[in-house]
Amino acid sequence: MAPALVLYGLFVLFPIVQAARFSLFDWNGLEALDNYVGTANVSRALADPVFFGAIVHNAVIVILSLVVQIPFALGLALMLNRQFVGRSILRLIFFAPYVVAEVITAIVWSLLLQPNGLAQHFLSAIGLGSAYHPWLADPKTVLIALFFIITWKYFGFHMILLLAGLQGIPRELEEAAAIDGASRWQQLRHVTLPLLGPTIRVSVFLSIIGSLQLFDLVWVTTRGGPVNASNTMAVYMFDRGVVRFQFGYGSAVAVILFLVCFVLALAYQRWVLRRDTEGATTYG
């Protein structure tokens, strides 16, 4: 216990407290920490339209993940929750991007989507050449393109969670509903989905936390560009704090990011996950 607490305290809790302290100073990370500015860093961040844009982008990714990615993963999990030829190989393929680093995902997709890349050639080959667009280079489409790449990487992860949840639902329940005359849709709506609730809620939770921290993929594909159109809170923090050596200001951004994640997560735990964690559970 003690070694874990020390490790955890030193490298997880202490840095977070330090971030709060650094955020009160104007500091480049090298000189003495003596230029106290109070909450000026935080107000500066909140007043910066670029940072505000980053928050909005994170919010867009969160919403798209919940509205598109998780239902998509759920649909696939329902399809895979049946016996058919090729089922295990499909599951193996869908989950594979989980082990593919975001960096690798980012590099391959950037090359694939760039002008003269595979996407453009493929679209012209099937006669849809005019549908090609340099999605990652256009501020209007970059966020959607990034979300597509995120989904490529993560839907399999959610699908695997949901599939495990589905397999925990006794078949007899759906069969009983069927005998009572429930249509397939009604079985899904009134039997399967409610029973899958706890898993869906965990999936949603992980998706929110992941989307709020989005960094690797964005940094490697676009560095937050073009013209900040794909900036996220983490990218903004890294750019100001590490690249521009504004440690105090970067820490203020980190504190805001922390508060956003923490408050959302606690609220979610309290109001949504609570009913799942009452009684004996393995989670939380």
Place this chain on the structure above:
Amino acid sequence: MAEVVSQRPPARSTRPSRLGHVAGSVLSYAVLLAVAALIVVPVAYAVLGGFRDAPQLARDPVGLPDPWVVSNYTDSLLSGSFWVQLRNSALVAVLSTFIVVLFAALAAFVIARREFPGKELAYTLFTLGLLFPATVAILPLIILLRDLRLLDNPLGLALPEAAFGLPLTIIILRPFFRSIPSELEDAARIDGCGSLGFFFRILVPLARPALVVVAALAIVSSWNQFLLPLVLLSDPNNWTLPLGLTNFSTQYTTDSARILAYTTLALVPALAFYVVAERQLVGGLTAGAVKE
């Protein structure tokens, strides 16, 4: 519809019993295959793209390379830096996995099987760690590791990686340790086993499947880590694969084929590991997230 469904045998064969079902099955198959293609195509594009030269890749990236160019792969394999990065990635992954599994197992053991004041608080603190984005800690971590003289050091990277892996690992291990009957512990105590003796001689061997699962998760998470190495390692001799790869891709922006070859080389170990450890990864993630 109702009769059709209820006629279905309990084993739930997928043999469609009506035209609608046939259409439904065909449609699901089509969707599943399209999604599978969407997963496989980028990977195949990277692997095959590495076997082209840049003009060929720009002219015709679809289909098999013609002619097959192996120099992108051989250049990278002979360059030395790929092997250095591979070794660094492996070293950091082994270190951080060892640390996180050992420390988390000890902590999960105590939390699962001992009563002491502050126990619930400690467990809550660890579970809250799931909500702490590592990103938040990045700037102070640079300062901390600088003060500890652990910047540009594999251990300096492995320690924070392990620390951020503790919450998930403890959450997965705790119920497992709890499920081991207390009679075993009593018997061990009668035979003169102390707490640590029980942990190492009885619990660890019994919990081996669970430990393998959390180790597999830790390896993948360390292997793919980007932000921590990006800020903690500056000497190219210490770079891990994701760092080396991003650097390589900015260095050869004009030669996509070369980048794809290097990317493929970086991807191979991860995919090989996936094929071997898929069951453990799935088991660990679902144990962490799905109620029993």
